[in-house]
Amino acid sequence: MAKIFCIANQKGGVGKTTTTVNLAAGLAQIGQRVLVVDLDPQGNATMGSGIDKRKLETTVYDVLLESSSIAEAKAWADKAGYDVLGANRELAGAEVELVELERREARLKSALAAAADSYDFILIDCPPSLSMLTLNGLCSAHGVIVPMQCEYFALEGLTDLVNTIKQIHANLNPDLQIIGLLRVMFDPRITLQQQVSDQLKAHFGDKVFDSVIPRNVRLAEAPSYGLPGVVFDPASKGAQAFVDFAKEMVKRIGAMR
Ligand code: ATP
Ligand code: MG
Numbered sequence: 001m002a003k004i005f006c007i008a009n010q011k012g013g014v015g016k017t018t019t020t021v022n023l024a025a026g027l028a029q030i031g032q033r034v035l036v037v038d039l040d041p042q043g044n045a046t047m048g049s050g051i052d053k054r055k056l057e058t059t060v061y062d063v064l065l066e067s068s069s070i071a072e073a074k075a076w077a078d079k080a081g082y083d084v085l086g087a088n089r090e091l092a093g094a095e096v097e098l099v100e101l102e103r104r105e106a107r108l109k110s111a112l113a114a115a116a117d118s119y120d121f122i123l124i125d126c127p128p129s130l131s132m133l134t135l136n137g138l139c140s141a142h143g144v145i146v147p148m149q150c151e152y153f154a155l156e157g158l159t160d161l162v163n164t165i166k167q168i169h170a171n172l173n174p175d176l177q178i179i180g181l182l183r184v185m186f187d188p189r190i191t192l193q194q195q196v197s198d199q200l201k202a203h204f205g206d207k208v209f210d211s212v213i214p215r216n217v218r219l220a221e222a223p224s225y226g227l228p229g230v231v232f233d234p235a236s237k238g239a240q241a242f243v244d245f246a247k248e249m250v251k252r253i254g255a256m257r
Contacts, residue, residue, distance in 0.1 A: 012128035015184035025228035026246030028081035038087035046086035050226035143179035150196035211245035
């Protein structure tokens, strides 16, 4: 039975998609069966896994509207080594269409329940908002992985996310918990980042993952080749950090079960 995680942070450009595809590729490399669900109309996780979002006939949109199952709608990301339930611009319409429908926040959850036996990990790449799409993600998940940059305003944004997660935990999904905060695009030479990192650890204790993802240009270059950095340049510091993070996740999940 798969463990399901949302990669979420309502702040834009903090590294959600990079974390999703590289964690997925890292997990695949250590023998885990992985499904990536792209819940963002930008379709970056889809493209970054080597799947052309413009050519997809079925996407997560069809799954949310219950016209397709995940088994029918998924695509195999050959080089990355995992399945992808892709997204493209069409998904932006789902936001409006879902409002009219019953069980609107639980659509993804039902669909994932039917697919959960086929995977060890399901990773959901959320859009940069606390929208109906993100809500569907958070209602489906056992936990949230929060990538964050160690910058001054990072902690402020975290409060909103933590409150949202608490509300969903109380009202809609009692399974939901923060699995951990992942420090990304980290540069230890910058004093402020070191300070924010220390604050994070003081505040959140072991909810801060041990793994730290450095700022690394190879991770930024990889999507233009349709590959996660872990596959594009396995020897790079960024790739190695994500493989370490994948191992840390497997360990933590072992402790959760
Ligand atoms: P959005 O909110 O738009 O969905 P996001 O949170 O998914 O954004 P990403 O797309 O993963 O963020 O990353 C934003 C940018 O930063 C991208 O150009 C990505 O390549 C780059 N990036 C992410 N992580 C790293 C890193 N560790 N080192 C260098 N560049 C990075
Ligand atoms: Mg993204």
